[in-house]
Amino acid sequence: MNINTPIHTIYGYFNEKFGTEWKVVAESLTAHFPEAIEATLMPGVADVDMPTFFLKKDQAHAVLQNLKDVLGFNFLTDYTATDEELEPRFHLVIHLMSLSTKCRVRIKIKLADQEKMPTLISLWEGANWAEREIYDMFGIHFEGHPDLRRILMDMRWEGHPLRKDYPLRGYQVFLTPEPLDPELLK
Amino acid sequence: MAKDGSSDFFTTKLDDMVSWARKNSLFPLPFGTSCCGIELMSTLASGYDMARFGAEVVRFSPRQSDLLVVAGIVNLKMAPVLRNIYDQMADPKWVISMGACASSGGIFNVYSVTQGIDTVVPVDVYVPGCPPAPEGLLNALLRLKEMIANGDTHSQRREKALRGELS
Amino acid sequence: MSDSNSKNFRTDSPLDIARWGNPSSDDALLKRDNDDIFEDSKVLVNIGPTHPAMHGAFRCMAKLNGEIIEKSYCEFGYTHRGKEKLGENRTYHQFVVYTDRLNYCSALINNVTYAMSVERLMGIEVPERAVWIRMMCAELARVIDHLICVGINAVDLGAFSYFLYGYHQREKAYTLIEKLCGARLTTSYTRIGGLMSDAPDGWERELKEWIKETRDVVDEMDRLLTENRIWMKRTKGVAIMNREDCIKYSFTGPNARAAGLDVDLRRDQPSMFYDKVDFDVPVAQTGDVFDRYYVRMEEIRQSLNILTQCADRIKKGPIWADDKRTRIPEKDRVYNTMEGLIHHFKFFMSGFDVPKGEAYTPFEAANGELGFYIVSKGGPTAHRMRIRGPSFWHYQGLDPMIRGEYIADLVAALGSINVIAGELDR
Numbered sequence: 001m002n003i004n005t006p007i008h009t010i011y012g013y014f015n016e017k018f019g020t021e022w023k024v025v026a027e028s029l030t031a032h033f034p035e036a037i038e039a040t041l042m043p044g045v046a047d048v049d050m051p052t053f054f055l056k057k058d059q060a061h062a063v064l065q066n067l068k069d070v071l072g073f074n075f076l077t078d079y080t081a082t083d084e085e086l087e088p089r090f091h092l093v094i095h096l097m098s099l100s101t102k103c104r105v106r107i108k109i110k111l112a113d114q115e116k117m118p119t120l121i122s123l124w125e126g127a128n129w130a131e132r133e134i135y136d137m138f139g140i141h142f143e144g145h146p147d148l149r150r151i152l153m154d155m156r157w158e159g160h161p162l163r164k165d166y167p168l169r170g171y172q173v174f175l176t177p178e179p180l181d182p183e184l185l186k
Numbered sequence: 187m188a189k190d191g192s193s194d195f196f197t198t199k200l201d202d203m204v205s206w207a208r209k210n211s212l213f214p215l216p217f218g219t220s221c222c223g224i225e226l227m228s229t230l231a232s233g234y235d236m237a238r239f240g241a242e243v244v245r246f247s248p249r250q251s252d253l254l255v256v257a258g259i260v261n262l263k264m265a266p267v268l269r270n271i272y273d274q275m276a277d278p279k280w281v282i283s284m285g286a287c288a289s290s291g292g293i294f295n296v297y298s299v300t301q302g303i304d305t306v307v308p309v310d311v312y313v314p315g316c317p318p319a320p321e322g323l324l325n326a327l328l329r330l331k332e333m334i335a336n337g338d339t340h341s342q343r344r345e346k347a348l349r350g351e352l353s
Numbered sequence: 354m355s356d357s358n359s360k361n362f363r364t365d366s367p368l369d370i371a372r373w374g375n376p377s378s379d380d381a382l383l384k385r386d387n388d389d390i391f392e393d394s395k396v397l398v399n400i401g402p403t404h405p406a407m408h409g410a411f412r413c414m415a416k417l418n419g420e421i422i423e424k425s426y427c428e429f430g431y432t433h434r435g436k437e438k439l440g441e442n443r444t445y446h447q448f449v450v451y452t453d454r455l456n457y458c459s460a461l462i463n464n465v466t467y468a469m470s471v472e473r474l475m476g477i478e479v480p481e482r483a484v485w486i487r488m489m490c491a492e493l494a495r496v497i498d499h500l501i502c503v504g505i506n507a508v509d510l511g512a513f514s515y516f517l518y519g520y521h522q523r524e525k526a527y528t529l530i531e532k533l534c535g536a537r538l539t540t541s542y543t544r545i546g547g548l549m550s551d552a553p554d555g556w557e558r559e560l561k562e563w564i565k566e567t568r569d570v571v572d573e574m575d576r577l578l579t580e581n582r583i584w585m586k587r588t589k590g591v592a593i594m595n596r597e598d599c600i601k602y603s604f605t606g607p608n609a610r611a612a613g614l615d616v617d618l619r620r621d622q623p624s625m626f627y628d629k630v631d632f633d634v635p636v637a638q639t640g641d642v643f644d645r646y647y648v649r650m651e652e653i654r655q656s657l658n659i660l661t662q663c664a665d666r667i668k669k670g671p672i673w674a675d676d677k678r679t680r681i682p683e684k685d686r687v688y689n690t691m692e693g694l695i696h697h698f699k700f701f702m703s704g705f706d707v708p709k710g711e712a713y714t715p716f717e718a719a720n721g722e723l724g725f726y727i728v729s730k731g732g733p734t735a736h737r738m739r740i741r742g743p744s745f746w747h748y749q750g751l752d753p754m755i756r757g758e759y760i761a762d763l764v765a766a767l768g769s770i771n772v773i774a775g776e777l778d779r
Binding site: 217218219220221223224227228231232233246258259261263264267271287293296297298299316317319 | 403404410434435451453517521538
């Protein structure tokens with residue numbers, strides 16, 4: 001019993017409902033961007049709940065543009081990262097949803113430590129804060145981001161808490177309130 | 187004073203008199219940050235009605251209030267702000283630490299959370315619970331009034347110590 | 354950004370809209386001293402982190418031109434509690450309590466969503482009675498959340514008594530929840546593969562009485578405020594977020610539906626038994642404060658409908674899934690047999706293993722799409738516990754929403770999108 005066990009009460013019938021749609025997306029992407037896709041994990045075969053495409057960083061923007069404009073995955077549901085403790089170290093994880101069919105796909109982009117990722121703000125404005133959060137929590141830099149600063153932690157904080165090597169109780173104490181950045185309202 | 191009004195004065199210490207006045211007109215500043223803030227609102231609203239204990243006039247300006255109710259998490263980014271607010275309040279001032287997060291960090295023993303606000307400001311009454319039921323906060327309020335009457339609070343003890351009265 | 358948001362500007366504003374596009378003295382604004390700050394009537398106003406109008410601890414700085422917000426800047430993180438990090442360090446069973454503190458106005462929805470996410474990874478189907486109870490919990494929490502949201506939104510705009518109507522009814526709902534699990538706010542009611550305890554006898558009957566009362570109260574609240582002239586003036590056409598912007602900023606839930614973005618995961622991706630109950634999804638068109646308020650009011654009514662249907666259809670039965678991995682040992686066995694005691698000890702000290710896999714499980718929470726993205730590499734703790742809180746995305750949309758509005762409308766806008774610090778900062 002694992003992720004591929006069909007459970008009706010928790011979206012268990014998704015494989016039947018979206019099975020064909022997922023196949024269409026996967027085929028379309030592999031046909032249009034054979035270079036860009038490193039790997040594809042399909043539900044039922046791998047341990048995932050929705051199709052997961054590993055994209056190359058350089059072509060990620062073009063593929064996402066295609067997903068958004070042509071295949072209809074126009075809603076950015078979630079944008080986050082994971083620390084895999086492997087080489088390459090980070091996976092950026094993007095969840096997309098199609099507003100017309102309510103079908104979902106997951107995009108992953110592998111990034112090495114210190115590697116920079118081009119920003120996705122041109123596709124979804126909402127990616128702004130999500131990228132800031134990823135920067136804050138994992139220390140991944142985004143090229144072309146207009147305002148890449150810490151968002152949850154104090155701006156004087158050192159280190160990135162959600163990295164696996166950051167200790168759970170790594171407190172950092174500040175005696176004065178966070179200073180106001182005069183650049184904020186430019 | 188006798189019942190028939192024959193004697194129209196009574197003796198007391200000025201300190202007791204002032205404490206009596208202070209304890210019956212508390213002006214709380216609700217420093218509500220998270221879940222406990224909702225329970226604080228419940229306590230202020232009609233069902234539990236904190237007005238019964240002379241503490242219904244909520245002031246959001248630290249300069250107009252003398253009771254700081256820290257309801258909810260105070261993390262390391264917020265702690266200096268809390269200290270600023272405490273410093274802005276006029277003496278004598280009292281602090282109620284409401285809930286496990288404020289009192290000790292609670293279940294959040296993690297990089298971003300202050301492990302108890304007593305590392306930042308002196309606390310008079312701690313209220314246990316996550317979040318405490320409104321009854322708990324009312325009990326704390328009554329306890330605080332008792333402490334004010336006896337002159338046991340941090341603020342009053344500091345005052346006494348400055349006057350050299352504290353043994 | 355300026356291009357798409359320019360249509361959000363109010364047309365009745367006395368100031369020249371075109372001039373706001375290129376404020377020339379921006380750099381100098383923050384450096385000038387107090388004497389010439391009124392030179393071109395631009396003022397910087399800081400609201401928060403502790404301010405009555407900010408429901409929770411976050412901060413909003415607004416650059417004003419006269420009374421009109423030219424640009425705002427939102428900051429948060431004042432209640433960051435590292436829940437995602439804790440998710441990687443606590444067992445799946447221990448993490449249930451942390452989910453309460455996400456959206457603390459509707460903790461039951463978080464419990465239910467989290468339990469579903471882990472059950473999905475483990476392939477567990479909970480029995481029918483547990484599902485019905487979970488549905489009732491979710492809807493009850495939704496009603497409470499909406500009552501708080503509209504109530505506080507009204508308080509911020511001066512309608513204090515309106516708030517008391519909702520709060521009174523909310524206290525009664527808390528009594529119902531107390532009967533269910535013993536806690537008022539932070540419930541921790543669900544367990545992986547079941548529920549903490551069964552609903553007591555006659556709970557459905559009490560729930561039905563509460564539903565009946567709440568219907569009347571909601572109608573009364575509706576009559577009290579909805580057509581009030583002051584309320585309409587303060588809310589209609591204020592802080593508009595149109596459909597396109599909602600998609601851009603990933604708005605979900607009532608805030609998106611108020612702008613005509615017709616997505617409701619209860620209907621579109623029905624989990625539990627939402628495909629078996631009958632309800633409507635209220636959708637408005639403008640996306641202003643009034644629409645967000647009214648969509649919430651309608652949703653309360655729809656939730657009450659769902660609650661009635663659930664209370665009618667629930668039957669007696671088991672509340673635990675037939676799965677030995679997640680079943681908490683019976684107290685009788687724990688106290689009387691050695692094996693039971695060992696089982697209990699192992700269950701709570703080391704937790705249960707979740708098979709390898711990753712899943713993103715969304716659910717329509719009171720504010721919008723709440724999702725748990727759990728990556729499991731086997732073992733009793735998650736490799737990554739991502740929480741997608743709707744408030745994070747809604748708060749991001751506040752700046753484009755309030756540009757060109759009056760400073761007083763900032764309060765109305767913020768109250769109407771119902772940002773909850775717990776799920777914003779996590």
